[in-house]
Amino acid sequence: MTKRYSVFVSSTYEDLKEERKEVIQALLELDCIPIGMELFPATDDDQWTLIQELIEDSDYYILIIGGRYGSMNKKGISYTQMEYEYAVSIGVPVISFIPKHPDQIVTGKTDKSSEKENKLKEFKTLVSEKMIKFWNTPEELGSVVSRSLVKLIKSKPRIGWVKADQISSDQANLEILELKQKVYELEEKLKISLETENSNLIQDNDLFKVMYVYKLNGIGRYLTDFMEIPFNNLFSKTCSILIDEGKESELKSFISAYIAHLLLEKSPEKKDINIIDDNFMSIIIQLKALGLIEKSIRKRSLKDSGTYWQLTPKGDTLITNLRAKTKIPNSSDLPPTIT
Structure with a gap:
């Protein structure tokens, strides 16, 4: 029993x-x-x-x-x-x-x-x-x-x-x-x-400070800078990898790639962009504190020592709402204009 x-x-x-x-x-x-x-x-x-x-x-x-x-x-x-x-x-x-x-x-x-x-x-x-x-x-x-x-x-x-x-x-x-x-x-x-x-945590459209390093035109030493991103944007654009489950290192790469994408037009001279480790862990902790992600408990081989994360039911619902496309009404569906 x-x-x-x-x-x-x-x-x-x-x-x-x-x-x-x-x-x-x-x-x-x-x-x-x-x-x-x-x-x-x-x-x-x-x-x-x-x-x-x-x-x-x-x-x-x-x-x-x-x-x-x-x-x-x-x-x-x-x-x-x-x-x-x-x-x-x-x-x-x-x-x-x-x-x-x-x-x-x-x-x-x-x-x-x-x-x-x-x-x-x-x-x-x-x-x-x-x-x-x-x-x-x-x-x-x-x-x-x-x-x-x-x-x-x-x-x-x-x-x-x-x-x-x-x-x-x-x-x-x-x-x-x-x-x-x-x-x-x-x-x-x-x-x-x-x-x-x-309710007191950064979430939804609150701005989250993201720290990263880069090389000017891809040469020389790494420099440090930051940008502020609406938290829902950061979550929806990078955490889709966790819909099934994803490796922590892959999530870090996704976030770095997203930062590079945002900087492509504004600062094309910034190359080799990577999120700072400590700031990445802050994002992980924030997502966990908001109940959006949790560690995956699937069994793996002993050789696989990586850390895996997955969306919680709450996180899955939020990313679906943020990423799903809504239908744009046709002009014939709109109410007539009164003049």
């Missing part, structure tokens, strides 16, 4: 919002059911009682540690640590993720209190007694969580949840349908959250 597993995601919140979103997205892609306090409405139940019930109902427990210890109870123990210790005490398999370079965490995301700093160190020591993994960036954390959870599921299988057509109990069928609805609602919340954040 195909199972879905519920996973409780525990961490401090304000300083790890991006990390939590990446982890929740990774869990949804694994067909797991993420459980986190920010995804549930307020209730009349005592908060700690509700948390305990959620942990008890979870198949696995994930702990993300950043640079803060978190708010504490009257005994001076953070709620995050209370959640972790409770999960361990009732036998829920746990896996913790600790920053590889904690000294590089920005000051605004660390504790200013020496007391909390010491408590965080002690908490890390406690957590290190069980399975831990390290992470650097939110994106890397999502990938590490995916790989680690798959291994944890294999080594410590849990009851999980199965599809309604694989069990006979009417009550179980109802529960599965409710869980499916919950997963759908979580996916919609995540989608809305990402769209809201993306």
Whole structure:
């Protein structure tokens, strides 16, 4: 039977919002059911009682540690640590993720209190007694969580949840349908959250600064210059190679060729044009942040070490709308002119 597993995601919140979103997205892609306090409405139940019930109902427990210890109870123990210790005490398999370079965490995301700093160190020591993994960036954390959870599921299988057509109990069928609805609602919340954040990114007809190098008349040393291109133009003219999938190096060549095309009439003396590597990666990150492209996961030979990208459904829809030709009405189709 195909199972879905519920996973409780525990961490401090304000300083790890991006990390939590990446982890929740990774869990949804694994067909797991993420459980986190920010995804549930307020209730009349005592908060700690509700948390305990959620942990008890979870198949696995994930702990993300950043640079803060978190708010504490009257005994001076953070709620995050209370959640972790409770999960361990009732036998829920746990896996913790600790920053590889904690000294590089920005000051605004660390504790200013020496007391909390010491408590965080002690908490890390406690957590290190069980399975831990390290992470650097939110994106890397999502990938590490995916790989680690798959291994944890294999080594410590849990009851999980199965599809309604694989069990006979009417009550179980109802529960599965409710869980499916919950997963759908979580996916919609995540989608809305990402769209809201993306509203501040350069997109549509906003101008994107493209840096490139060239040789004057094709001789001498490389010189640097830039041009500003409407982002939709940059996307539609260069990313058609990703409709199926395309190699990262080929996409870079496409963008360089597009820059050369734009400069052909305006600056024909500029030859051997290539986009600057760092600027190319900025374009990749921008396209990824807008949800227009994603890494291809097709299997390839071991000799092929290249990175491949493909359009997401959102990217495919946008490039189709931008590139598809619209019909120009005939003069006979136009309304008569009134004089």
